[in-house]
Every structure is written in structure tokens, then in C-alpha cells.
Amino acid sequence: xxxxxxxxxxxxxxxxxxLTSVSAVSGREAPMRALLARLLSFADELSTDALGNxxxxxxxxxxxxxxxxPRVMLAAHMDEIGLVVASIDDDSGALRVLPVGGVDIRxxxxxxxxxxxxxxxxxxxxxxxxxxxxxxxxxxxxPAWDDLFIDLGLSPEEVRARVRPGDVVSFVGPGMRLGAGxxxxxxxxxxxxxxxxxxxxxxxxxxERPAExxxxxxxxxxxxxxxxxxxxxxxxxxxxxxIDVGFAGMxxxxxxxxxxxxxxxxxxxxxxVHPQLRELLLETAAxxxxxxxxxxxxxxxxxxxxxxxxxLQGIPTGIISxxxxxxxxxxxxxxxxxxxxxxxxxxxxxxxxxPDRIGGWHGVSLAGSAE
Amino acid sequence: xxxxxxxxxxxxGPSGDEAEVRQILTEELKGRWDAAYVDSMGNLIASxxxxxxxPRAMIAAHMDEVGLIVDxxxxxGFLRFKKVxxxxxxxxxxxRVRVGRHRVPxxxxxxxxxxxxxxxxxxxxxSDDLYIDIGARSKAEAEERVRPGDYAVFDTxxxxxxxxxxxxxxxxxxAGCAIAAALAVEELPLPVDFAFTVQEEIGLRGAKxxxxxxxxxxxxxxxxxxxxxxxxxxxxxxxxxxxxxxxxTFQDATSIPHRGLLELLVRTAEEEGVRYQWKQTTxxxxxxxxxxxxxxxxxxxxxxxxxxxxxxxxxxLSLSDMAEALRLVRALLHRVAREGVPxx
Numbered sequence: 077x078x079x080x081x082x083x084x085x086x087x088x089x090x091x092x093x094x095l096t097s098v099s100a101v102s103g104r105e106a107p108m109r110a111l112l113a114r115l116l117s118f119a120d121e122l123s124t125d126a127l128g129n130x131x132x133x134x135x136x137x138x139x140x141x142x143x144x145x146p147r148v149m150l151a152a153h154m155d156e157i158g159l160v161v162a163s164i165d166d167d168s169g170a171l172r173v174l175p176v177g178g179v180d181i182r183x184x185x186x187x188x189x190x191x192x193x194x195x196x197x198x199x200x201x202x203x204x205x206x207x208x209x210x211x212x213x214x215x216x217x218x219p220a221w222d223d224l225f226i227d228l229g230l231s232p233e234e235v236r237a238r239v240r241p242g243d244v245v246s247f248v249g250p251g252m253r254l255g256a257g258x259x260x261x262x263x264x265x266x267x268x269x270x271x272x273x274x275x276x277x278x279x280x281x282x283x284e285r286p287a288e289x290x291x292x293x294x295x296x297x298x299x300x301x302x303x304x305x306x307x308x309x310x311x312x313x314x315x316x317x318x319i320d321v322g323f324a325g326m327x328x329x330x331x332x333x334x335x336x337x338x339x340x341x342x343x344x345x346x347x348x349v350h351p352q353l354r355e356l357l358l359e360t361a362a363x364x365x366x367x368x369x370x371x372x373x374x375x376x377x378x379x380x381x382x383x384x385x386x387x388l389q390g391i392p393t394g395i396i397s398x399x400x401x402x403x404x405x406x407x408x409x410x411x412x413x414x415x416x417x418x419x420x421x422x423x424x425x426x427x428x429x430x431p432d433r434i435g436g437w438h439g440v441s442l443a444g445s446a447e
Numbered sequence: 448x449x450x451x452x453x454x455x456x457x458x459x460g461p462s463g464d465e466a467e468v469r470q471i472l473t474e475e476l477k478g479r480w481d482a483a484y485v486d487s488m489g490n491l492i493a494s495x496x497x498x499x500x501x502p503r504a505m506i507a508a509h510m511d512e513v514g515l516i517v518d519x520x521x522x523x524g525f526l527r528f529k530k531v532x533x534x535x536x537x538x539x540x541x542x543r544v545r546v547g548r549h550r551v552p553x554x555x556x557x558x559x560x561x562x563x564x565x566x567x568x569x570x571x572x573x574s575d576d577l578y579i580d581i582g583a584r585s586k587a588e589a590e591e592r593v594r595p596g597d598y599a600v601f602d603t604x605x606x607x608x609x610x611x612x613x614x615x616x617x618x619x620x621x622a623g624c625a626i627a628a629a630l631a632v633e634e635l636p637l638p639v640d641f642a643f644t645v646q647e648e649i650g651l652r653g654a655k656x657x658x659x660x661x662x663x664x665x666x667x668x669x670x671x672x673x674x675x676x677x678x679x680x681x682x683x684x685x686x687x688x689x690x691x692x693x694x695x696t697f698q699d700a701t702s703i704p705h706r707g708l709l710e711l712l713v714r715t716a717e718e719e720g721v722r723y724q725w726k727q728t729t730x731x732x733x734x735x736x737x738x739x740x741x742x743x744x745x746x747x748x749x750x751x752x753x754x755x756x757x758x759x760x761x762x763x764l765s766l767s768d769m770a771e772a773l774r775l776v777r778a779l780l781h782r783v784a785r786e787g788v789p790x791x
Contacts, residue, residue, distance in 0.1 A: 170678030180560040182571065183541040186759035199608055201761045206673045207535045208731040208758075209684045215535050216571050225678045227755065229612030229763060252543070252552055254582025255592065260543075260554050327525055327578060328558050338584065378561070401580065402556025405541045409554065409580060 085257055085412040091271045092251050092415070096261040099192060099246035101158030102176050102299045103128075108154045112293055115274060118281055119291075128295035129307045130154070132277065137285045140431050147288045148429045149313035149391075150422055151304050151380045152273040153297030153320065156263035157404055159245035161191065161226075169232030170225040171200070173245055177298030182218045183405045188248035189226060193238050200228040200245075249406030257412050258337070264408040266297065268398045268415050269319040272341075275419035280426055287314075287429040294380050304380035308387035315353055315392045315429055315437065318381035319422060321410070322371050322397035335399045338411045340367030341418035342397040348377040348385055350392035352437055357394055360424040366417050371397050392437040396421055448769060449613075451475060452625040456605040456615035459545060461514025461531050461598040462649045465489050468510040468624070472643050475628050490657040491643040493631060501637035501784045505663035505745075506630065506776065507654055507734045508623030508670070509647035512616065513758050515599040517546065517579070520590060524583030526553065528574070528599065532648030536574045538759040544579055547597030553581040601760035611766045612689075618762040620647065620733075622752045623669035626773050633777065636784035647734055651701065654734035658741030665708055665746040665788045667776055668735040671764065672696075672726055672751035684728065687753035690765040692722030693772035694751045698729050701736025705746035707789030712748050712779055719778045722771050726751060746788055750776055 094115075100108035105128050112130045116122055119132035136145035157177030164171055171191065175181075185204040190197045203225055207215065226245065228235055249262025261267070270293060277291045290311050295303035297320075308316065322342050325334040335342045343357045361368040376382055377395055385393040398418050401409040451471075460468035469491050477483070481497040491510070513532030520526055526546065540557045555577050560568065579599060583589035605615035624643055631641050640661045645653035658666065672694055673686040680688060687694045695712060696704060716723040739747040750772050755763040 165678045167680055168676075168678040178560050180540075180557060180563075180568070182537065182557060182568075185535075186538040186756055186761045187541060188761065199606065201608070201614055201756065201763060203677055203756055203763075204535065204538060204759055205675050205684075206757050206759075207533045208673050209675050209686060209728065210535070215537060218537065218569065218571055227677055227763060229608035229614075254552055254554070254580070256582045256584050256588065258582035260552075260582075323559055323562060326556065326558065326580075327521070327523070328576070329562060333562060402541075402554065403559035403561065405556055407541050407543060407554035407556055409556065409582070 084416045088271060088412045088415045089253060089259055091274065092259060092261060092267055095267040095271055096251045096263055099190065100155050101244040101246050102155040102296045104244045105155050105295050125306060125310060127303045127306045129303045130293040131307065131311065132291045134281055134285060134289045136288050143431060145287050146314040146429050146431055146434055147290060148426050149290045149292055149311050149316040150273045150276060151292045151294050151316060151318045151384060152269040153266045153380055154270055154293040155295055155298050157298050158247065161239060161241050161243045161245065163241060164235055164239060167232065169230060169235030170227060171239060172225060174221060176244065178404055180404055181221065181224065184224060185219060187406060189245050190248060191226065191239060191243055191245050193243050195238055198228055198238065200226045203227045247406040254409065258409055259412055260407050260409045262406040264400055264410050265321045265403050268321055268400060268410045272398065272415050272418035272422060273319050276422035279423040283427065285427065287426060289426050297380055301380050301383045305383035305387060308384040308391060312388055313391060315434055316384045317394045317396055317422060317425060318379045318384065319396045319418060320379040321400035321403065323403060324399035324401045326401050335369050335371050335397065337399045338414065339369045341414055341421060342369045342371035344371045344373050344377060344395035344397055346373035347375060348373055348381050349394050350437060353392045353394040356428055356433065357421065357425055360428055361421055364420060364424050366421050368421065448625050448629045449766060451628060452621060453605040455621035455624055456617050459550060459600050460510055460512050460617065461600050462511040462646045464598045465510040465645045469643065472624060472628055476631055479632055486656060486660060488653050488656055489645040490653045492657055492661060493641045495631055496635045496638045499638045502664035502788045504637060504639045504780060505642055505658065505661045505666040506627050506639055507642040507644055507666060507668045507738060508627045509620045509644045509734055510624060511645050511648050512600060513648050515544065517593060517595050517597045517599065519595060520586050522586050524585050524589035526579040526581065526589065526593060528579060530574055534758055536571050539574055539577055540572065542760050543602040544599040545602045546579060546581060546599040547593045549592055551581050551592045552602060553579040555579055603760045612763060613766060614761050614763045616760050616762065618754050618764050619671035619757040622671045622754065622764060622769055626669050626769055629773055630777060636781050644734055651732065651734050651737040655737035655741055658738040658745060662742040663745060665783065666738045667779065668733050668738065668747065668749040669772065669776065670733045670749055670751040671754035671757060673731055673757065674753035674755045677755060686728045687724055687726055689753050689755060690767055691724045693768055693775055694724050694726040694753055696726050696749045696751065699732050700730060701732025702739050702747065704748045705791060707791050708746045708748045711782055711789050715778045715782050716775055721775045721778060723775065
């Protein structure tokens with residue numbers, strides 16, 4: 077049993093190594109699309125759309141009598157937060173940058189970055205003034221965006237020849253295993269969710285499928301869940317599950333604000349989640365003895381589920397949420413077993429999506445009109 | 448020098464736990480020295496050219512780096528720490544570290560931006576409120592791998608950014624160590640004791656006892672010094688300029704160099720055509736502060752490699768400045784061999 081778990085964790089870690097080795101700053105996800113084209117080559121259909129979403133389909137293995145098989149969509153965003161070059165200093169060639177997505181500037185000083193230029197990636201570092209030359213008062217304030225700069229170690233002329241405003245900057249955070257089956261890297265929001273979706277898709281390819289399964293690796297989630305809005309419209313699924321990350325417990329956060337590492341993924345509840353779909357997720361977890369916990373979302377889930385739910389005439393939507401620490405930093409942490417459990421839950425759920433199970437989800441016509 | 452610098456930069460060596468750095472330098476130099484001594488604090492003193500005539504030189508470079516020390520493991524297995532040496536609290540979030548004798552990997556994480564309340568986003572988190580996460584589920588699990596008193600250093604891979612510009616941790620003062628080690632294996636014109644010192648970052652402590660033991664006729668400190676020339680090369684607080692050669696110190700917070708030796712150093716640079724610059728601040732200090740006061744007083748000067756972003760996980764320097772520093776210290780030794788130690 078322990079060996080099986082170790083194998084599962086290694087499979088997840090290997091996939092995360094691969095997924096975190098590429099850059100996919102929102103709106104510039106091309107390197108990830110190239111990687112996914114390879115990882116999803118076994119799909120029955122594979123395409124991309126105008127927003128850069130990657131859409132992979134597995135046909136159902138059996139069609140229900142006298143009807144079409146339902147279509148279920150698994151959405152996991154593939155983009156990551158980053159920076160964008162706004163200008164280049166005349167004297168020094170220092171790059172001045174602005175955030176793409178919710179970047180906490182307090183994570184940036186003295187960090188490694190990669191600037192993605194026409195001619196290829198350039199390594200750089202976010203500079204800082206040494207403590208010897210700063211006053212204590214300065215050190216008690218986070219830097220302002222106007223003060224932040226990237227040093228490429230190049231002359232101003234070389235910088236201007238190679239970099240132009242609009243080039244994006246990604247953070248560097250190679251994957252590394254910590255203790256207790258945990259794993260750190262940049263962009264585990266949402267490579268952890270994407271890994272779970274990919275693993276689920278692999279399992280589903282090998283098994284019976286009453287439904288058509290559509291995996292969408294969405295773009296531009298971090299700048300406003302944009303890719304998912306377009307994808308939901310195009311795919312028009314009968315049910316959808318967004319797989320993303322949730323806030324894991326850590327010092328400084330109340331337990332009620334967080335979910336726990338190592339207790340399996342959370343099945344979210346709240347206005348963004350279809351109650352019957354959620355019940356089917358929980359039933360799947362119970363049958364397969366997958367550990368799950370509950371995440372309560374009072375309003376906006378901050379995930380792709382938000383636009384998917386209101387696409388077309390409304391799509392029954394649920395959320396699987398993987399506990400993650402230090403969100404939006406280059407040292408995000410997840411527990412590998414939680415990712416594996418999320419994959420198992422998503423795959424199990426897709427296998428239970430049959431016409432009779434989801435029959436009432438879309439609403440019912442009421443009898444009793446005027447006769 | 449490049450390969451040695453890479454190894455030294457990635458080595459674990461916070462003030463008080465410099466053994467790994469000492470081991471690398473020992474491997475590099477043993478068999479070539481006339482004698483070597485590791486003293487009670489951990490200074491490595493390697494003597495070369497003992498039989499040679501002429502004044503006895505001491506070349507000092509410190510092995511230690513700024514780091515962290517675990518002072519408490521909390522109930523959930525998070526490591527609380529204190530800073531060892533001068534670190535700006537703002538460079539700690541999102542740092543990767545290695546902890547203790549097992550070099551356990553860990554990260555320093557912040558509460559997610561999404562959950563910050565009110566002015567939290569405007570505040571720098573005090574290092575006392577930060578912690579290292581090594582992936583432990585409990586205090587007991589953490590204690591299997593780490594114990595209070597274990598040190599941590601930044602986990603940073605040494606990297607050449609672009610031609611001749613490198614980044615890494617602990618370039619202050621592994622750059623000095625690499626220059627000294629390169630010089631040590633050359634044919635030297637006079638007897639030299641190379642002192643690879645400990646505990647510079649917490650008060651120039653190793654150099655004090657090393658100088659008392661060596662009692663040289665003069666000393667040269669090889670350092671990495673502040674360089675705040677980027678992004679504004681005209682800044683008043685820039686201190687030094689990258690790529691403009693080693694920096695000479697006219698005065699800092701811990702010493703005023705011996706005037707005669709400093710004049711000889713300047714004359715040497717100018718006559719030998721070695722590019723140099725002045726460190727344009729009196730802030731900071733180095734082992735010269737201890738050495739010049741030791742053994743009744745020792746004529747001492749510093750030669751420093753400009754180093755951007757020092758005391759962070761990612762410092763940056765120009766290899767050309769290191770090469771020029773090596774040329775300069777070598778030329779100075781030849782001058783002193785010919786002319787003797789100058790008077791004040």
C-alpha cells in the first residue's frame with residue numbers, strides 16, 4: 077500500500093516538474109500550449125481557440141439508448157501571474173515592470189526572473205539596495221512599483237536591442253520536494269489543478285466513459301477568468317468542474333479561513349456550486365474512499381467556475397479545490413497526495429455523469445399552465 | 448577562479464558554521480601550503496613562502512555569510528528563526544533555504560495577497576513573524592530533521608547571467624576567498640599567511656584572533672563591498688560602480704586604512720595600469736576593523752569587489768572586477784617585496 081502511494085506521489089511530482097518548468101504568464105501561454113499538445117496527444121480531439129484555451133476531448137465509450145451521451149467539462153487554468161515590462165531606464169537599462177495578475181510586491185525583492193523576449197528568454201534578478209545603504213525606515217516599507225527594477229547584467233544598449241515594453245516576465249521557482257510528501261514550486265496555482273485534470277484525463281482514457289469528457293486548460297484566469305468564459309460557451313457542457321487551488325492553513329490565518337493540507341481536496345459549497353453536482357462529487361468520494369473536506373464560498377469563488385456557471389443558459393458547475401500555501405509566490409506548497417486525490421475524484425465523477433443522474437440538473441418544466 | 452567561486456557561493460557557511468567553506472578551501476590548497484592551522488574559532492590560516500625573505504603579509508577574506516538560525520520549532524512544525532548578520536526583512540519572503548546539518552530544504556512563505564486585511568499589504572512582515580516551512584506535519588516530525596540552533600542559508604544556485612556577470616548568494620565574501628585562493632597557488636615574492644576568517648558578519652570576530660596569531664607586518668583584506676549603481680549610476684548612495692575595477696577604501700565604519708600602505712596601493716594601481724575606483728561611502732566595515740588593531744597595530748588596507756544586492760539570496764558581481772582585484776593584490780605584494788612596508 078505504501079508503495080502504491082509512493083508511486084502515485086512520484087507520478088504527480090514528475091508531472092508537476094514538467095508543468096512548472098514552462099512559463100505561461102496570463103495571455104502569453106504559448107509555451108504551455110506546446111507542452112500540453114504533447115501531454116494530451118492521446119486525446120480523441122485536440123484544439124485551441126482564439127483566447128488560447130487548449131481543449132481536449134475523449135469520446136464516450138458507450139452511447140445511451142436513444143440519445144446522446146452527456147458532456148462533462150473539466151476546467152483547470154494553465155496561466156500564472158507574472159510581470160510585464162513597462163519601460164527601460166535610459167541610463168542603466170533597468171527594466172521597470174508592472175504586475176500581471178495579483179502579484180504581492182513583498183515577494184519580489186532579490187528574486188530570480190526570466191524576461192521573455194523576441195530572441196528568447198533572458199535571466200534577470202529583481203534588485204534591491206543593500207541594508208548598509210538604507211535607513212531603517214526604508215526597510216520597514218515594501219518597495220513601490222516605481223522603485224522596483226530588474227537587472228539583466230547587460231549594458232543599456234544591449235537591453236534596448238533585446239527587450240521591448242510588453243515583454244512578459246515570469247518568476248523562477250523550480251519544483252522541489254519538501255518533507256511529508258509536500259512539494260514547492262512557482263505557479264502551483266494552478267499547475268496543481270492542471271496536473272489533477274491531466275491525471276484524471278489519463279485515467280478516463282483507459283476506462284469506461286458514459287460521458288464525453290472535455291478537458292479545458294484555460295487561459296487568462298489570473299486576469300479575470302477570461303479563457304473559461306469563452307471555452308464554456310464553445311464547449312457547451314452539461315456539467316462542469318473547475319479544478320483550482322484553495323488557501324491551506326498556515327500561521328497567521330484562522331482555521332475558518334482555510335482548508336487543511338493532507339486532508340484531500342475540498343469540495344466547495346456556495347452560490348457558485350450546483351448543489352446536486354456537489355452531492356455527486358461527495359458521493360464519488362465516499363464510494364472510492366477519497367478523502368475530501370469542505371470549503372465554504374460565500375460569493376465569488378475566484379475560479380473558472382464563476383464564468384462557467386453563467387455561460388449560455390447556465391451550466392451546472394462544481395469546484396474541486398486543492399489546499400495550497402503561500403499562494404501567488406514562487407514558493408507555493410502543495411501536498412502531492414492531495415493532487416492525486418483530486419485527480420481520482422475528478423475521474424470518478426466523470427464516470428458517474430449519466431443522463432439519469434444529471435436529468436434534473438438543468439431545471440424542469442412546470443406543469444399547470446392555463447388550459 | 449570562476450569554478451571555485453561557483454562552489455564557494457553554493458556552499459553552506461553562515462557565521463559560526465563555516466566548516467563546509469573551510470573544507471572546500473582546504474581541498475583547494477592542501478599540499479601546496481607550507482603549513483596550515485585551523486584555530487579554535489574555525490579560521491583557516493594557510494602559510495605560503497615561509498622560507499622567503501621580506502616582510503610577512505597576511506591576506507584575509509571571510510568565509511562566513513549572512514544567514515538564519517532556528518530558535519524555536521512551533522507545535523505545527525514551522526521553524527521560527529533569528530537573523531545572523533544584517534539582512535533586510537524585505538528579502539526574506541519567498542526565499543528558499545537549506546536548514547541544518549542535513550541541509551533540509553524549506554521555504555519562507557507569506558500569507559496570500561487575497562487574504563490580507565486593511566493595511567497588511569503595506570507592511571513589511573517582521574522577520575520574527577516569518578517562519579520556515581520544511582514540510583513537516585508536526586513539531587515531532589520537524590524535530591526529526593532540525594533542531595533549535597541549526598543554521599539556515601539561502602538556497603541559491605550560482606549562475607552566470609550574461610558574459611562575465613554572475614549572481615549567487617554569499618558572494619560577500621566568497622569572492623574574496625576565491626581571489627585569495629587563486630593568489631595562494633602562485634609564486635609569491637614574500638611570505639604570506641592567507642587567513643580565511645569566520646564570523647565577520649557578526650562583528651569581525653574571527654579576523655581578530657587570526658591577526659593575533661599571524662602577527663603580520665602588513666595585511667590586505669579582500670572583500671565584496673556595496674554597489675548601488677543600478678538602476679541609477681549617478682545616485683549619490685551608489686558606493687561603487689560595477690565593472691570599474693576593485694574599490695579602495697579611504698575610511699569606513701570600522702577602520703581608516705594605513706596611509707602609507709594605501710598610497711602605495713594607489714601608486715601600484717596607477718603604475719601597473721590596474722583599473723580601480725574609490726568606495727564612495729564610509730558605511731559598512733570589514734575585517735580590516737579587527738586586523739588593524741591586533742597585535743599592537745598592523746598596517747592594513749582593503750581591496751573590494753563591487754557587489755550588487757549583497758546580503759540577499761541573489762548578489763551580482765562582474766568577474767572582471769575580481770580579475771583586476773587579483774592583479775592589484777599581486778602587484779602590491781611585489782611592490783612591498785621590493786620597497787618594504789611603507790611608513791605612515
